[in-house]
Amino acid sequence: TKTFDVNAIRQDFPILSQEVNGKPLVYLDNGASAQKPQAVLDAMDRYYREMHSNVHRGAHTLGDRATTAFEGARETVRAFLNAGSTREIVWTRGTTEAINLVANGLAPRLKEGDEILVSHMEHHANIVPWQMIAERTGAKVVPIQVTPEGELDMASFTSLLNDRTRILAITHVSNVLGTVNPIAPLIEQAKKQGVLTLIDGAQAVPHFQPDVQALGCDFYVFSSHKLFGPTGIGALYGRAELLEEMPPYQGGGEMIERVSFERTTWNVLPYKFEAGTPAIAEAVGLAAAIDYLNNLDRAAMEAAESALLQRANELVETVPGMSIIGTARRKVPVMSFKIEGLHPSDIGTLLDQQGIAIRTGHHCAMPLMDFYGVPGTARASFAFYNTQQEVEKLFTGLQKIQRLFT
Ligand code: PMP
Numbered sequence: 313t314k315t316f317d318v319n320a321i322r323q324d325f326p327i328l329s330q331e332v333n334g335k336p337l338v339y340l341d342n343g344a345s346a347q348k349p350q351a352v353l354d355a356m357d358r359y360y361r362e363m364h365s366n367v368h369r370g371a372h373t374l375g376d377r378a379t380t381a382f383e384g385a386r387e388t389v390r391a392f393l394n395a396g397s398t399r400e401i402v403w404t405r406g407t408t409e410a411i412n413l414v415a416n417g418l419a420p421r422l423k424e425g426d427e428i429l430v431s432h433m434e435h436h437a438n439i440v441p442w443q444m445i446a447e448r449t450g451a452k453v454v455p456i457q458v459t460p461e462g463e464l465d466m467a468s469f470t471s472l473l474n475d476r477t478r479i480l481a482i483t484h485v486s487n488v489l490g491t492v493n494p495i496a497p498l499i500e501q502a503k504k505q506g507v508l509t510l511i512d513g514a515q516a517v518p519h520f521q522p523d524v525q526a527l528g529c530d531f532y533v534f535s536s537h538k539l540f541g542p543t544g545i546g547a548l549y550g551r552a553e554l555l556e557e558m559p560p561y562q563g564g565g566e567m568i569e570r571v572s573f574e575r576t577t578w579n580v581l582p583y584k585f586e587a588g589t590p591a592i593a594e595a596v597g598l599a600a601a602i603d604y605l606n607n608l609d610r611a612a613m614e615a616a617e618s619a620l621l622q623r624a625n626e627l628v629e630t631v632p633g634m635s636i637i638g639t640a641r642r643k644v645p646v647m648s649f650k651i652e653g654l655h656p657s658d659i660g661t662l663l664d665q666q667g668i669a670i671r672t673g674h675h676c677a678m679p680l681m682d683f684y685g686v687p688g689t690a691r692a693s694f695a696f697y698n699t700q701q702e703v704e705k706l707f708t709g710l711q712k713i714q715r716l717f718t
Pocket residue numbers: 343344405406407408409435437438483485486487512514515535676
């Protein structure tokens with residue numbers, strides 16, 4: 313039976329049991345990048361010690377081992393997303409590269425006057441690639457409005473979805489606000505109008521498991537490093553029919569069927585999109601992270617995460633002048649905030665002196681900062697290995713800063 317015991321879990325993450333600036337580390341910057349369990353470190357170490365070779369070049373045993381581990385990892389990601397086939401799982405460097413790949417691949421479908429719907433709460437990774445493609449094709453990027461609470465304005469969505477809309481590219485979870493967007497009805501409405509959908513799952517997958525078939529989206533993307541896996545790799549789920557239609561993103565080895573100076577043809581899916589030697593050890597590490605998560609009681613984990621956010625919300629009133637940015641009804645444990653009279657970057661520095669790591673700044677979401685009229689926010693983002701005691705330490709730290717500096 314699967315269990316969820318936060319104290320036991322913390323033992324699985326070696327980086328957490330250290331002191332920073334003379335204080336026990338309280339790591340609350342998981343939204344930027346999460347820490348890795350020993351199982352991930354071991355899997356990558358074992359891969360390099362026992363299996364490493366290039367993949368898909370089969371003439372020898374190590375090549376077979378590496379290929380088996382690499383393709384096994386693809387199957388693990390397929391199962392994690394509940395995609396129908398490993399042909400629909402493309403390795404990328406991360407969310408950013410995945411979105412660039414899709415934007416580039418859909419460009420041939422776009423023409424002057426077409427519209428790409430995004431939202432006002434997107435990360436730059438889900439804005440800029442579309443702007444670049446819009447520039448090339450004459451299409452336009454249109455943002456769906458956000459409410460002051462940090463929810464998607466559904467009336468804005470309905471009014472903006474029209475017969476010029478070609479693509480809906482939207483985040484599942486906001487990295488700044490923690491808002492969980494109601495993507496199922498959005499996808500459903502978009503599909504009815506023949507609009508393609510891309511979901512940015514970067515901040516969703518660390519907290520819950522999506523089901524791409526149930527959602528019915530065309531593309532779903534995420535980064536390994538936020539999902540307790542290594543940096544340098546991520547995945548793109550794409551519906552096979554669309555991936556077949558899309559041109560390759562990069563050219564080189566692996567992605568071809570046959571090359572001649574007269575004519576080159578492409579490899580089958582997913583290899584058509586995987587030019588060059590891939591991040592093999594990283595794929596193995598990501599699969600180990602997913603296996604690790606699969607061994608936890610996910611319902612208990614989600615309940616524990618909600619309890620962390622609830623405790624944080626309760627403690628806000630203990631810090632004079634503190635207010636939360638983003639009070640959506642459905643949130644993952646991410647808390648952006650400001651404190652009157654204090655600059656976010658000073659809050660970050662002063663917390664760091666107490667061993668508490670948060671992130672401050674615009675969080676790669678400048679349009680959202682403009683919407684709230686702030687240069688940046690301070691953001692605490694929790695993971696399942698954080699404790700109630702750590703939430704309390706954050707607030708004790710904030711109380712201290714507020715007393716000393718305002
Ligand atoms: N989208 C969202 C919602 C994110 O939070 C992030 C990372 N902060 C990205 C995209 C980009 O991810 P990466 O830098 O791993 O490509």
